[in-house]
Amino acid sequence: MCKMRRSQKFYIRFKDGLESLNFLSALQQNSSVLAPLLCFSAKALTASELDSMFRPDLSPAGSNKRHKEVLTLGFWADYLLDCEEKATAVCLEDLMMFATGLTAVPPAGMTPPPCIQFLSVLPFPVANTCANTLKLPICDSYSIFKANMDFGIQNAPGFGCS
Numbered sequence: 001m002c003k004m005r006r007s008q009k010f011y012i013r014f015k016d017g018l019e020s021l022n023f024l025s026a027l028q029q030n031s032s033v034l035a036p037l038l039c040f041s042a043k044a045l046t047a048s049e050l051d052s053m054f055r056p057d058l059s060p061a062g063s064n065k066r067h068k069e070v071l072t073l074g075f076w077a078d079y080l081l082d083c084e085e086k087a088t089a090v091c092l093e094d095l096m097m098f099a100t101g102l103t104a105v106p107p108a109g110m111t112p113p114p115c116i117q118f119l120s121v122l123p124f125p126v127a128n129t130c131a132n133t134l135k136l137p138i139c140d141s142y143s144i145f146k147a148n149m150d151f152g153i154q155n156a157p158g159f160g161c162s
Contacts, residue, residue: 038107045092045104047080053105054134056116068138069118075145076116076136082146089150098153101129124152 018024027034056073059065082088083095093103100114114132119125125148126135137152139145 042104045096047077047084047092049105050080050092050096051077053110054099054114054116057118059118065118065120068120072118072136072138072145073116075139075142078142079146079149088146090153094153098125098156099127099129099134100132123148125149126152127156 015024018027027038056069058069079088080092080095083090083092096105097103100110102110110132112132114134117133117135118138119135120138122135123137123139125137127133128135137145137148139148
């Protein structure tokens with residue numbers, strides 16, 4: 001009984017905190033509007049969603065680097081579709097985990113916004129999960145890009161999640 005009273009105090013304080021800015025009444029009146037922002041609902045990732053989530057950091061227009069980066073972005077879009085269609089060794093959730101440390105998009109979105117950078121030296125992808133940055137290898141063909149992405153993601157140490 002003592003534990004229940006102790007817990008009840010925390011709930012009352014939490015409720016009072018929500019009421020201090022009239023958030024509780026807004027939540028009660030508009031629960032269907034606020035629920036997607038406050039509650040996680042597992043929905044499958046899509047290639048389109050990942051493609052629009054990651055913003056490319058491109059070199060200046062007209063440069064030789066820019067041309068290779070745009071070609072790589074085409075490979076990226078194809079790779080996402082292959083992941084979605086299970087035509088790769090990696091699924092979209094694996095790719096998301098590699099790039100951000102998450103398997104799903106949080107209800108409040110991603111901070112900082114995920115971005116794509118390009119690697120002209122290394123053959124495999126590199127990720128910085130703290131900065132939500134994915135560095136894609138620049139390759140001459142899609143088959144090489146796909147093989148290098150699969151190998152790099154599958155052999156990354158990650159977070160020990162399976």
